[in-house]
Amino acid sequence: MQNERLERIRDEWLEEASIREMQEKMEKGDVTAEELTVMYLSRISEYGRNVNAVLEVNPDALQIARQLDYERQVKGARSPLHGIPVLLKDNMDTGDKMHTSCGSLALADHYAAEDAFLVKKLREAGAVILGKTNMTEWANFMSDKMTNGYSSRGGQVKSPYGQFDCGGSSSGAAVAVAANLAAASVGTETTGSIIEPAVQNSLVGIKPTVGAISRAGVIPLSVTQDIPGPLARDVESALLMFREMVGEDPADPVTSLSDVWEGRDWEACLDPDALNGARIGVARNIFENEADSRIQDLFDRKLDVLKACGAEIIDDIDLGVMENDLGYDVLMHEFKAAVNAYLGKTPASNPIRTLSDVIEFNSQHPEETLKFGQNMLEQSDRTSGTLTERAYLEALERNRHLSSEVALERAFREHDISALVFPQSHGLSFGAAAGYPGVAVPAGKTEEGEPFGIAFYGRAFAEPLLIGFACAFEQREKGRVKPPNE
Known part of the structure; x- marks a missing residue:
């Protein structure tokens, strides 16, 4: 960078800064939104090609940031996202100078007519839309041979941690945040595409209840399972993104259910004691034949952390269904x-x-x-x-019944548990098919340096509870791992 002051701030402070810390620095006048945007753009220019996570940069980002700085001076900040540079997965419409292609060359020249509803919400909150991220083409529904993170438009997303799977299909959205190319990002999940890249990149990922955030203006895969959600380096940053995207959209009628949170004090979710007295279930048969002994041993150590936080672990729950029973x-x-x-x-x-x-x-x-x-x-x-x-109709009824009633609801009811917890990306198919939420949180790394994470899953609209559990675990474990020096 030519600006030595910004280069110093970028290298000494920005790298793992939270959204809250960025907001505090802007309020003090130590840095501006325009300067944050400049620093992230410089980071993308110097390091972005190593991971191939950012597909396109918003040409108006600096001007938007400057306008938001002026607004802060005149009127004050709109929300905790005011002036914060964030990235969007390339399946989200933006009515600006960026394309929306779902990673496909067939749509490489496609400009959306208007912002997706969630993008409007982020702009209204004052976020700076920094750019679009690479992704597994057509949300990993193009070929059963395609690698996670590959698209014909953008090429292969690469893990910043080494020769490891970057996760799919929100791979670029996750890798970009893990590699500190933006403060946070928004991905989408149909079956695991937020949770998996989150755990593979030492991030917090919130896979919301279907109905929490509008899907209008997002290139779809499934009308019953798709849901956007945030990826961030810490629980609070993910929560700040999540709460600004929640809301009813007439174009996506199921979002009217999000009224259950009207008046919710989201800050109260950040409770370091949230796990104290909580009953957390473990369904080992779901992953014991798939996860190797290293992963299972590491997971058992994380269960000890949950116990140290005051949780009661209800082990060896039988969900009565395997993930493969749900099908495609x-x-x-x-x-x-x-x-x-x-x-x-x-x-x-x-x-x-x-x-x-x-x-x-x-x-x-x-x-x-x-x-x-x-x-x-x-x-x-x-x-x-x-x-x-x-x-189709029989599969839809079967999947909803097996995932919700047979697996999750019965486990919650019969074992009186508040959530299930799984290692890495195991167990996520149940919440995906049922439309229920999950929250992934970093939990260290393997001996080989691959990020490791756990994910909590709960009933519909249990996000406040799950975010609290993730916060409590994060505060004790501090499991976020920075990528090795490039």
């Missing part, structure tokens, strides 16, 4: 219907109007787009797109 039939049918609905409403300038158009575009540009094939796109396109098939 629901997603296979919903994908075509959801994507066709999104593409059909894009501006007329976009020539890609249907899933069939995407497949045809890829077929015409195989060298650039079909490194891993597109068998899942093709399989989904063979469905009717009307969601009338018996196979």
Whole structure:
């Protein structure tokens, strides 16, 4: 950097700063939103290519930050996000000078007509939308051979921790925050795409209840399971992002359920004693045959941390269902219907109007787009797109019943537990299929240096409880691991 003062602040303070700390520094006049944006842009320019996480930078970011600095001086801050630079996964509409492509070359020239509802909420809160992040193309629903974090538009996202899986499909959103290219980011989850990249990158990830945050303006995969959520380096920063995105949107009717939180004191969730007296369940049979002994031993040590926080561990709960019992039939049918609905409403300038158009575009540009094939796109396109098939309707009913009633609700009720806890990305399929929340929190690393995390899962709209558990664990464990020096 040419500015030695900013270079010093960036290298000595910004690296692991929380949103709260950034806000305090701006309030004191020690740094401005424009300077934060400059520092993150310099970080992206110097280090971003090493991880390939940022797909596109907002050309208006500096001007937006300057305007927000002026507004702070004249009117004061809008919220704790005022002037905070954040990144968005590349499946979220922005009505600005950035594209929205879902990582696909077929949509590389697509400009959305307006902001997604959650993006409007972030802008209203004063956040600086810094750019778009790379992701697993079509939210990892293009090919069953595709690696996590790969897209034909952006290439391969790389873990900042070494030769480890970066997680999918919000891989770029997670890696960018882990590598300190932004204060926080927003990803989306259908089945694990917030939780998995969070634990793989030593981050806090909140996978909300379906209905907590609007999906309107987000390129979809599933109408029943999709949900956006924040990724951050600490629990409080994730909470500050989350609470600003929550709210009812008429374009996504299920969000009316978020009224359950009206008047909620979100700051009260940050309770270091939240685990004291809590009954936390462990369903070992879900992961004992998949996780190696190193992971299981590490997880057992983290259970001891939960006990030290005052939690009572209810071990060896049988959920009565395995993750593989849920299958992908629901997603296979919903994908075509959801994507066709999104593409059909894009501006007329976009020539890609249907899933069939995407497949045809890829077929015409195989060298650039079909490194891993597109068998899942093709399989989904063979469905009717009307969601009338018996196979779909039966799978939908089965998955919701098995994940909610048979697995989660029965466990919560019969064992009188407040949450389940799993290591890494195990167990996440149940909350995904049921539409229930989960919160991932860093818990150190393996001997090889791979980030390790745990995730709490609860009933619908139990986010305040789960965030409290994550906060209490974070305060005692301090498990966030910085990437090694590049």
